[in-house]
Amino acid sequence: MSIAKPLIKPEFKILRPNNEKEVIDLYNSLSSESIYYRFRGFFKDFEKYVRSVFSDSRNIVYGAYVDGKLVGVLEAVYLSDGCYEMAIAVRDNYQGKGIGTRLVAYAINDLRRRGAKTLIAYTTPDNYRILAISRKFHGVIKCMYDECTTIFNLQAINVDQFLN
Numbered sequence: 001m002s003i004a005k006p007l008i009k010p011e012f013k014i015l016r017p018n019n020e021k022e023v024i025d026l027y028n029s030l031s032s033e034s035i036y037y038r039f040r041g042f043f044k045d046f047e048k049y050v051r052s053v054f055s056d057s058r059n060i061v062y063g064a065y066v067d068g069k070l071v072g073v074l075e076a077v078y079l080s081d082g083c084y085e086m087a088i089a090v091r092d093n094y095q096g097k098g099i100g101t102r103l104v105a106y107a108i109n110d111l112r113r114r115g116a117k118t119l120i121a122y123t124t125p126d127n128y129r130i131l132a133i134s135r136k137f138h139g140v141i142k143c144m145y146d147e148c149t150t151i152f153n154l155q156a157i158n159v160d161q162f163l164n
């Protein structure tokens with residue numbers, strides 16, 4: 001007997017400064033483990049962080065909603081022309097259901113449409129979930145000591161299979 005993974009189909013949208021509170025609530029809901037993986041430390045000043053992301057209009061924030069609730073957020077932080085740094089978090093009780101994969105696909109699709117060429121993600125070598133997702137999108141992963149850097153060539157990725 002095979003055990004099928006329950007697949008949730010979230011709705012996606014680009015978040016604006018008026019969504020700040022929802023994003024802060026999501027970060028406040030995370031377990032210590034998720035906070036550690038997301039911020040690579042026990043960071044807590046989510047309000048300041050979220051405000052700073054929204055304060056630069058070159059940054060793009062993507063949200064995944066299930067039944068009207070924000071369950072996943074991905075920030076594409078502008079680094080230079082055509083190049084962004086990605087960071088993502090999914091609420092703990094929604095993890096492992098395919099939402100992170102789909103949110104990354106949605107963000108990559110949108111960034112490609114905007115003409116972006118490179119997306120970079122930083123993580124730790126024990127973050128199996130984000131590394132599994134990175135491989136799905138053919139990210140080039142290089143790990144040294146306690147940090148892994150993944151580089152996605154946006155123009156070479158086809159995300160269609162993850163969006164349907």
Ligand SMILES: CC(C)(COP(=O)(O)OP(=O)(O)OC[C@H]1O[C@@H](n2cnc3c(N)ncnc32)[C@H](O)[C@@H]1OP(=O)(O)O)[C@@H](O)C(=O)NCCC(=O)NCCS
Nearest residue numbers: 034037038088089090095096097098099100101128129132
């Ligand atoms: C990383 C994160 C965003 C992924 O979102 P998610 O919705 O849980 O991810 P998905 O369900 O789409 O996919 C997770 C993948 O990891 C794989 N995975 C999970 N545990 C694993 C393990 N121990 N070893 C190998 N792969 C593992 C899953 O099998 C799945 O891949 P599959 O669909 O091919 O089976 C989410 O877990 C999260 O918010 N973590 C805390 C914050 C964080 O780590 N952010 C990333 C750094 S910025």
